[in-house]
Amino acid sequence: MRRPRYQYAGLMLLVIAAGLGSRTGWARTHLPEFISQYAGDTLWALTLFLALGWAFPAARGTTLALTALGLSFAVEFSQLYQAPWIVQIRETLPGRLLLGSGFLWTDLICYSVGIALGWWGERWWSWHRRHWSGKPPSATVPKAP
Template identity: 45%
Template sequence: MMDRRRSRSRVFAAAILVVALGLSSRRFPEYQPRVVSLYAGDILWALVVYLGLTFVRPAISRRMAATLSLSFALLIEISQLYHAPWIDSLRANRLGGLILGFGFLWSDLICYGVGILIGVLVDEIFRKQSKTEDQGGIPPWPWQ
């Protein structure tokens, strides 16, 4: 089932917020609990992948967006097992390192699943909220 088109401006704003949170989780680990500094960046990275896909294809279903995002994240993680000079030189660049990562970790796979799941859940909440607003009602609380 196709979702109604998402608001690109909302998705873009969410992506900017998530990128800022992700970068700060890597930049200021001493101000966070260890579990946050270890895993938040990978969770938020996967969430940005989901948001990026829904920005490019606003009408994509949540299931397809989650499947494609998870597939992309898994391919990136698996690519970290490959260390040719050309790809390692890309990883040496700050942006390349943020996108491609450096070394394979099993825990990253779990983080990617969590990040994409968060994206799907928030997407569902906004879909329900927008549907209710279109009907002239008051948006429901997320847990109702």
């Protein structure tokens, strides 16, 4: 499946907005604690999956998911490293948003869920387009050589 970049860019903006919104005081007071606590990390990983899909529109979904999982886990485990120079970077807003600030095992679960949502969403959308496009089934399934 070749991914439409403009749609992925739009999805990334929506997911980023939702992720930032999940970290606000409003979210902490109006959303269930479970969601306000874990949504940001889950949406961060979904954004990473979408960014990879945008950057590599012809890549297989499984390849993107495994790459996103590896990168997100690497970022999380890098938080165990506390050299002064990287702590300074993490104290900035961009550093905190991109690199996080402290290692949590629960973040690994959130990342896995966010990336799985992206992978599953792609598969669902691909299936949906094939089966509900209005074309007869023979037009959507390639013929054997």
